[in-house]
Amino acid sequence: MLRLFDSAVGSVVDVQGNSGGAFSIYNCGPTVYDLPHLGHGRAVLTFDILRRYLESVGVDVRHVSNVTDIDDKIIARAKERGVDPREIAAQYEEAWWKTTDLLGALRPHEAPHATEWIDQMVDIVSRLLGSGVAYRGDDGVYLEVEKVEGYGLLAQQPLADLRHGARVEAASFKRSPLDFVLWKFVPSDEIGWATPLGYGRPGWHTECVAMSTGLFGHTFDLHGGGLDLRFPHHENERAQSVALGYPFARHWMHHGFVEVGGAKMSKSLGNFVTMEEMVEKFDPRSYRLLVARAHYRSPLEVTSALAEDAVSTLARLDRFSLRLHELVADDSVELCEVGVLQEFHREMRQDLNTPVALANLFRSVTEANTAFDLGEWVKAKSQAVEILSALTTLGLVTRNVEWVPFAVVQRAQDRQRARETGDWGTADRLRSEIAELGYLVEDGPQGFSLRRSDVVSSKKG
Ligand SMILES: [Zn+2]
Incomplete structure (x- = not known):
């Protein structure tokens, strides 16, 4: 059905669902202490496209993505602001879902919260202690990685090399610098849980093991x-599972980084872009288009010019959909086999080759437009139907109304209020500002409408 690059194998392999039941996908969700950035957006869209593709070929998918709602970063942010950590987590979780909805991502079937799985985490750590793979250090319970068979599988490096590359940890109680914390002891005045392990908080790597195996059982199809x-x-999630004797994920899928202005996006480089900034400036679909134009394993380059280009590509797709709208809806024109979907599936099956799949679709749009111009209705309609179906699978739904930048809408709303209060000076000033941004505002009985000043609407004929 589908071939994907499996990070545990290091090559493209056939991905088959486990016999019977839904195809289970777990991808690591956000730590909710800040606004989602472009990297988060890429993660959400990559797994959204995978899921939509599988569903389009009739696979029943069960998608789980967690919310890390307890973490040192959340606690630090709460201290900074003098509020309860739960308040920070709730605030940024709300921002998270708002963003993923704007991106048109399907919500996961389940979104477990770490704080609701503490008992299962304590159980995992207790069993690891019981079997002698974990040990108590000064500030928490640690996993001894040397005792885990095949540690380094996902890193694709032997343990000795990983140990050599690890930064030297000051803590003398650690048996190896690679050993990692499963349960952190914390002072009694900090947020934590009183458990048989001691008062403390879970380690991040333990959270995902508890939630994924808690919902799916000891094995599931894909972790990403x-x-x-x-x-x-x-690697550390897998290590705990292997130490407990569970097979864990059958396949591992990882997507590349986001580069802004030619460098990996990071706060220290000052090229950090939140999803909020992106969707306020550009049609929210444009980021999905940028994500799909790159192969998921390649770095994703984001610049204003590329985003602008995506916006005009979307406008082209929207115009195409509008132009052929009546023909597509015309039942008297029959459909024939044109091979657009066949070609699309062939590329998607091969490690989600979205860049080539999209290039083929754009070529088909040109062909369909030509067929339409020549009055070849069956061909034009058949191609349009298959193109629109493939675009829907990628989550790129075309629109018959134009998307308008937030800055323009905001000024139009302010202008409307100014008009209502008779402040004609402000209303005129805002009209010129809107014109400078390339839009015309028109007033009608239903309120204002906006259209681009440089676009002449193209109707059939
Ligand atoms: Zn995780």
């Missing part, structure tokens, strides 16, 4: 996330 999660996060 960004390349930065492959090691140590996913």
